[in-house]
Amino acid sequence: MPAIQPALDGTLPAPATDFESWVDAVWPTFVEAAKTGRPFVCWQVADANDLPHPPCQERDWARLMGRLHRAHVVRYDGFGFARDKSACRRWRGTRAAQAGRVA
Numbered sequence: 500m501p502a503i504q505p506a507l508d509g510t511l512p513a514p515a516t517d518f519e520s521w522v523d524a525v526w527p528t529f530v531e532a533a534k535t536g537r538p539f540v541c542w543q544v545a546d547a548n549d550l551p552h553p554p555c556q557e558r559d560w561a562r563l564m565g566r567l568h569r570a571h572v573v574r575y576d577g578f579g580f581a582r583d584k585s586a587c588r589r590w591r592g593t594r595a596a597q598a599g600r601v602a
Contacts, residue, residue: 516554517554518553518554518555518559518562521551521553521554521559522563522566524550524551525545525550525551525563526563526567528544528548528550529544529563529567529572529573530567530572530596530601530602532544532592533567533572533573533590533591533592533593533596533597534592534596534597534599535592535597536591536592536597537591538576538577538579538589538590538591539579539589539590539591540579540580540581540587540588540589540590541560541563541564541587541590542581542582542587564588564590567590568590570601571593571595571596571601572592572593572595572596572601573590573591573592573593573596574590574591574592574593575588575589575590576589576590576591577589
């Protein structure tokens with residue numbers, strides 16, 4: 500299990516107990532990010548909104564974005580930078596998401 504970095508005030512983020520409950524917690528935030536129509540990468544949305552960490556950092560972000568893509572909330576929009584400056588997928592809200600027709 501990877502180490503969890505405490506916040507600056509010394510508190511630890513509460514880890515989600517399972518993938519489904521974590522998705523329920525973060526889904527609305529990503530739908531709102533998609534509605535803006537601006538491109539984004541996952542970690543920037545998570546940091547800006549103080550979202551909880553997923554149960555498995557290595558694969559749960561990709562699983563979440565795959566679900567959002569299959570639900571026609573986001574579409575692929577090139578590449579952005581991960582925290583370590585490696586390449587990661589950049590996303591943008593679909594026209595349906597921008598019009599508020601998907602949730």
